[in-house]
Amino acid sequence: MAEPRPVLEMAGIVKEFPGVRALSDVDFRLFPGEIHALMGENGAGKSTLIKVLTGVYTLDGGTITLDGRSVRIASPLQAQQAGISTVYQEVNLCPNLSVAENIFIGREPTRLGRIQWKRLRREAAELVDRLGLDIDVGAPLSSYPLAVQQLVAIVRSLNTGGGEGPGTKVLILDEPTSSLDRDEVLQLFSLMRRLKDEGVAILFVSHFLDQIYEVCDRMTVLRNGTLVGEHMVSDLDQVGLVQLMLGKAMGQLDELHEHQLRSDAGDTLVQAEGLGRTGGIAPFDLEIKEGEVIGLAGLLGSGRTELARLLFGADQPDTGKVTIDGRPVSMSAPNDAIGAGVAFCSENRKSEGLVPDLTVRENIILALQASRGWTRPIPVAQRDELVAKYIKALDIRPANPEARVGQLSGGNQQKVLLARWLITQPKLLILDEPTRGIDIGAKAEIQKLVVSLSEEGMSVLYIAAELEEVLRLSHTIGVLRDRRLVAQIANGPEITPSRILETIASGEHQ
Amino acid sequence: MTTSSTTPSRWRALTRHHLFWPVAVLILLLLVNVPFTPDFFSVRMADGHLYGSLVSIVLFGSPLILVAVGMTLVIATGGIDLSVGAVVAITGALACSYISDQNDQGALSGVLLAMGLGLLAAVVCGLWNGFLVARMGIQPIIATLIIMVAGRGVAQLITDGQIITINSEPYKLIGGGYWLTLPFSIFVVAAVVAVTVALTRRTALGLLVEAVGGNAEASRLVGIRSRRIKIMVYMFCALCAGIAGLMISSNTSAADGNNAGLWIELDAILAVVIGGTSLLGGRFSIGGTVVGALVIQTLTTTIYTIGVPTQTNLVFKAAVVIVVCLLQSPKFRAKVFGAKFAARFAAKGGAKPAAAAADPAAATEAAPKMEVS
Numbered sequence: 001m002a003e004p005r006p007v008l009e010m011a012g013i014v015k016e017f018p019g020v021r022a023l024s025d026v027d028f029r030l031f032p033g034e035i036h037a038l039m040g041e042n043g044a045g046k047s048t049l050i051k052v053l054t055g056v057y058t059l060d061g062g063t064i065t066l067d068g069r070s071v072r073i074a075s076p077l078q079a080q081q082a083g084i085s086t087v088y089q090e091v092n093l094c095p096n097l098s099v100a101e102n103i104f105i106g107r108e109p110t111r112l113g114r115i116q117w118k119r120l121r122r123e124a125a126e127l128v129d130r131l132g133l134d135i136d137v138g139a140p141l142s143s144y145p146l147a148v149q150q151l152v153a154i155v156r157s158l159n160t161g162g163g164e165g166p167g168t169k170v171l172i173l174d175e176p177t178s179s180l181d182r183d184e185v186l187q188l189f190s191l192m193r194r195l196k197d198e199g200v201a202i203l204f205v206s207h208f209l210d211q212i213y214e215v216c217d218r219m220t221v222l223r224n225g226t227l228v229g230e231h232m233v234s235d236l237d238q239v240g241l242v243q244l245m246l247g248k249a250m251g252q253l254d255e256l257h258e259h260q261l262r263s264d265a266g267d268t269l270v271q272a273e274g275l276g277r278t279g280g281i282a283p284f285d286l287e288i289k290e291g292e293v294i295g296l297a298g299l300l301g302s303g304r305t306e307l308a309r310l311l312f313g314a315d316q317p318d319t320g321k322v323t324i325d326g327r328p329v330s331m332s333a334p335n336d337a338i339g340a341g342v343a344f345c346s347e348n349r350k351s352e353g354l355v356p357d358l359t360v361r362e363n364i365i366l367a368l369q370a371s372r373g374w375t376r377p378i379p380v381a382q383r384d385e386l387v388a389k390y391i392k393a394l395d396i397r398p399a400n401p402e403a404r405v406g407q408l409s410g411g412n413q414q415k416v417l418l419a420r421w422l423i424t425q426p427k428l429l430i431l432d433e434p435t436r437g438i439d440i441g442a443k444a445e446i447q448k449l450v451v452s453l454s455e456e457g458m459s460v461l462y463i464a465a466e467l468e469e470v471l472r473l474s475h476t477i478g479v480l481r482d483r484r485l486v487a488q489i490a491n492g493p494e495i496t497p498s499r500i501l502e503t504i505a506s507g508e509h510q
Numbered sequence: 511m512t513t514s515s516t517t518p519s520r521w522r523a524l525t526r527h528h529l530f531w532p533v534a535v536l537i538l539l540l541l542v543n544v545p546f547t548p549d550f551f552s553v554r555m556a557d558g559h560l561y562g563s564l565v566s567i568v569l570f571g572s573p574l575i576l577v578a579v580g581m582t583l584v585i586a587t588g589g590i591d592l593s594v595g596a597v598v599a600i601t602g603a604l605a606c607s608y609i610s611d612q613n614d615q616g617a618l619s620g621v622l623l624a625m626g627l628g629l630l631a632a633v634v635c636g637l638w639n640g641f642l643v644a645r646m647g648i649q650p651i652i653a654t655l656i657i658m659v660a661g662r663g664v665a666q667l668i669t670d671g672q673i674i675t676i677n678s679e680p681y682k683l684i685g686g687g688y689w690l691t692l693p694f695s696i697f698v699v700a701a702v703v704a705v706t707v708a709l710t711r712r713t714a715l716g717l718l719v720e721a722v723g724g725n726a727e728a729s730r731l732v733g734i735r736s737r738r739i740k741i742m743v744y745m746f747c748a749l750c751a752g753i754a755g756l757m758i759s760s761n762t763s764a765a766d767g768n769n770a771g772l773w774i775e776l777d778a779i780l781a782v783v784i785g786g787t788s789l790l791g792g793r794f795s796i797g798g799t800v801v802g803a804l805v806i807q808t809l810t811t812t813i814y815t816i817g818v819p820t821q822t823n824l825v826f827k828a829a830v831v832i833v834v835c836l837l838q839s840p841k842f843r844a845k846v847f848g849a850k851f852a853a854r855f856a857a858k859g860g861a862k863p864a865a866a867a868a869d870p871a872a873a874t875e876a877a878p879k880m881e882v883s
Binding site for chain 2: 312314333334335338339344346351352353354355356357358362365366367369370371372373374375376377378420
């Protein structure tokens with residue numbers, strides 16, 4: 001079959017940052033009516049390539065051809081006008097405005113300079129309806145969960161054609177599924193397939209390999225800013241793909257499977273009794289032993305994060321009490337928990353973790369410095385030694401303590417946050433989705449780290465969306481359902497993902 | 511070959527330093543004066559005192575530098591303090607009215623007590639601002655608006671609506687006296703700047719302030735006591751304004767509740783922005799603020815020396831400020847000069863990669879600081 005002409009061709013793309021060559025001589029093409037996966041580890045250059053394509057970054061070399069015409073894309077607006085729409089991992093909308101306003105923001109239908117509110121509502125409702133979404137377009141965006149907000153972001157990006165239908169030729173979805181549950185993912189996929197049938201070329205980035213194989217036709221693999229290859233999805237199996245991405249054979253992940261879970265649990269470290277918060281999570285009892293890894297399983301929004309936040313004092317409990325090391329802790333602010341040896345890596349790296357303008361070093365020492373207070377700065381020599389040690393131990397790249405943390409890739413940012421807390425030598429480390437949105441290599445590293453920390457006697461509360469991940473690491477699995485801790489299951493060979501799923505579904509554990 | 515590749519790299523490193531544009535603007539403004547006042551840069555000695563335009567720029571700019579330095583820290587936490595002008599007035603009014611009530615206005619103990627009283631009042635104002643912002647959660651611009659408006663009223667109550675004049679030699683020293691041939695206020699400013707830099711960079715205060723301003727929620731979650739830090743910063747800002755208030759009233763030997771420090775908060779905010787600290791909070795630069803304040807004072811001086819008609823003063827000042835802010839914006843520079851620079855580097859062949867590799871740190875450091883919001 002003769003290949004049709006690509007709608008988009010990028011050739012010899014080069015992008016440099018100070019001290020880093022993010023993309024060197026990368027070719028990429030996209031055909032109309034296909035779903036194309038862009039694959040690679042964190043820092044491989046996926047995000048950079050997308051940002052070059054959408055005009056967020058300017059090119060340092062190479063050409064972009066759209067519909068056979070050479071184009072220069074200097075701004076996101078130009079990209080949109082050229083028919084390239086993008087939905088990023090983080091929702092970039094205004095939560096305080098209504099869904100309809102968000103969909104049309106910046107291009108509201110007007111007459112004589114006045115916004116036609118009725119028309120705006122009607123067109124938004126039609127659009128949402130056509131895509132099979134059950135959303136009240138008059139409600140504020142913030143009244144919907146993050147997952148729905150993501151879908152609204154996609155609707156918004158499609159609408160560049162002026163409400164009539166997608167004027168979009170190329171739709172870029174950068175990690176759209178990382179915060180969606182299974183049903184929402186399916187909804188997204190059916191939307192993607194419909195758009196594909198309409199001839200839209202979709203560029204899809206996801207860390208979930210299963211999703212790639214479920215929905216994509218073709219893929220391009222990047223590694224360290226260079227092109228590794230372009231393959232039809234049907235021609236390359238998952239093992240082959242992972243090997244291409246990592247540039248080495250599997251094995252890194254297998255090690256984890258062989259790892260023996262520590263059976264001899266230590267003394268009780270944390271004891272929560274009747275801890276709860278209205279609108280957050282129903283009162284629960286939880287005991288965490290020294291060196292124990294407790295994994296929390298449950299659907300998105302089942303109360304995993306809420307439970308973790310109560311144990312850290314990030315939200316204030318209404319009921320119940322917590323004792324750590326036998327001493328009661330009030331949990332009225334994070335300081336109380338930190339003082340008792342609790343550390344918390346939030347699932348929202350950007351908004352609740354990093355200070356993007358500060359350097360890697362400053363971000364790493366922040367928690368330790370905060371506990372020392374402002375009058376006792378960490379001595380420079382000790383500080384530099386600690387930072388260098390953790391940059392090396394966690395393999396943070398670039399290994400430059402002076403780099404601004406905002407410029408690092410997702411996986412490296414996560415490692416910076418881990419380093420920030422490990423440096424304080426906590427007794428209980430709470431990790432909320434530490435592997436979300438990061439590549440398979442960094443994922444394995446972080447999981448191995450959890451195992452070795454637990455062996456050294458640190459307790460870990462581990463939250464992850466993937467059941468396999470929770471099962472692999474945890475001694476005990478806490479199952480959450482509808483904001484209630486419904487079961488605590490001791491891990492063992494007979495515990496399988498399907499049994500956990502049953503518990504999640506039924507709320508009971510046999 | 512070596513020279514052609516190292517010269518641009520040094521030049522680039524220099525232009526990317528966060529103080530480059532503020533200093534460049536300052537020098538430019540100073541040079542503008544030369545055709546109008548040929549002896550602009552000359553400093554002469556008379557009566558054991560140094561005189562000259564440069565000395566007077568620093569002398570007259572002293573209160574602004576003080577206020578702007580305090581303002582820098584407040585802005586770095588993501589806040590703003592509009593009340594500094596009123597605090598200047600209150601401090602001066604309290605100190606002068608106390609001295610004027612004394613039988614012996616020249617008594618050192620009385621003068622020290624008056625200064626202490628004034629500064630105490632200033633710190634209390636700062637505590638109030640900090641309390642409203644950090645404890646009550648009121649937006650800084652509103653919280654500090656209260657003292658901005660009410661404070662002038664308080665100052666006028668203290669002075670009974672009159673301008674209090676005093677005759678006190680020791681008090682006169684702070685803002686109008688000389689020491690080691692230089693105006694005494696220069697030493698006060700130097701001391702305050704040195705203390706501020708030491709306080710922020712020798713301790714962890716600077717880092718914590720930048721963290722709070724850079725990401726408030728993340729700071730809360732790492733256990734930074736951000737309320738305490740914010741209250742401290744507002745108190746420090748008010749203290750700086752208080753010292754400026756003493757200086758202004760000392761310089762004129764009078765307290766004018768109505769006009770002392772009028773609009774100084776706006777000049778101070780401007781100085782902070784010219785100095786490269788973003789109004790969004792986060793990274794700050796005390797050195798940049800000092801240069802920024804000097805730019806504004808030089809501008810005021812220049813307006814008089816080149817004879818801009820009085821009624822167009824403010825418009826002229828606004829125009830220059832706009833140009834300065836535009837020059838500092840990396841985006842604007844890229845738009846206006848970008849193409850030209852790029853062409854020049856390309857012509858030199860190979861110079862650009864060498865330069866880029868030579869100083870990655872400077873590039874990443876400079877970018878956020880130069881942002882003008």
